[in-house]
Amino acid sequence: MEYKKNQIVKGDVFKHLKKIDFKFDLIISDPPYNQINEKWDIFKSEKEFFDFTFAWIDLAIEKLSENGQIYIFNNQYNSIKIANYLLTKGLKFQNWIVWNKKDGFSVSKKKFVSNQEVILFFSKSEKFKFNYDEIRIPYESLERIEHANKKGILKNGKRWFPNPNGKMCTDVWEFSSERHNKKVNGKVVKMLHPTPKPEKLIERIILASSDENDLILDLFAGTGTTSFIAKKYNRQYIAIEKENNYVSIIKERLK
Known part of the structure; x- marks a missing residue:
């Protein structure tokens, strides 16, 4: 198939990353975490999960422009291994961002209760854009x-x-989870996607790490929040999503 800017691509990320010939200024990836009961997030073992994760990371790095940046969402445990792997691939560490979700959580009596997710911020080189004035708080x-x-x-x-x-802006971000942002009459309702990211959170990443007309890769696009915000701020994008129902949601959302 022919790849174009401002396109939603349905299918496997490995297949498409191998064929896309664009270089991206910014990659935002909200990949599987291997922790929820969804078919796209279930792996037979931890080894299978990290083999999968490191394989798509290898392909994504190849698609980064020389001054490109990548943000990867995940839980704390997985992020330790992902961050170390990115360092072995020569990427430059910029931030370990803590997202305080202000969410409900499962009580733990054996360790501190976790109420965060991690966003890893790496760049391909030491020369990269960062629009700090655009994201003041x-x-x-x-x-x-x-x-x-x-x-x-x-x-x-x-x-x-x-x-x-x-x-x-600091490296601790406070954004309520989408399930709390989208309450109806004070009650949490079932979301179209189990792990959507808040628009304001994605907006901060895009404003900080891209300029108008830059090309953004929305990897594991889900409901397309990255593409939606990219379009809103006159960035170009390509979204890759495997699940049919999410592709349909992205198309309607971008209209």
């Missing part, structure tokens, strides 16, 4: 900032005034 101490706006705060012999757009 609100200051927390409003009273202190109000005072600083008037007279500034003395730092190292100079007066510092707050940026009107907020402070620099």
Whole structure:
């Protein structure tokens, strides 16, 4: 088949990654975690899961532009191994981002209760774009900032005034999970996809790590949130998704 920009591609990621001849400025991947009871997330063993994971990572790296960046979602345990593998492939570590989901969680009495997912941020080289001003976040101490706006705060012999757009974004992100964002009458309802990512979260990644007309790969696209946000901000995209029902959802969403 002929691959085009702004296209939704149905099928196996291995098949398509081997054939796509584009280089991507940004890859956002929300792959299987090997932890939920869905046919696309079930593996016979941990070895099979990581063989699968490292194989698609190898192909994805080949499709990164020289200044390209990749963000990979996963749980904490898997992310340890994925991060180490990315380092062995020569990618440059930038951030281990903690996503505080503000979600319900399973109580554990043997260890600290987990309420986070990890987003690994790596680049192909040390030269890459990062639009830090596009992703500033609100200051927390409003009273202190109000005072600083008037007279500034003395730092190292100079007066510092707050940026009107907020402070620099940290590597701990607080976004409520989509199942809580989409409650109906205060109740959690069944989602179209079991693990959708919040639009605001994907928006932060795209604004930080791409410019208009850059090409983004939406890998394991799910319901196409990455492609949807890419289109919203005038980026180009290619989405790869295997499941028929999700491909249909992406097409309707992009209309």
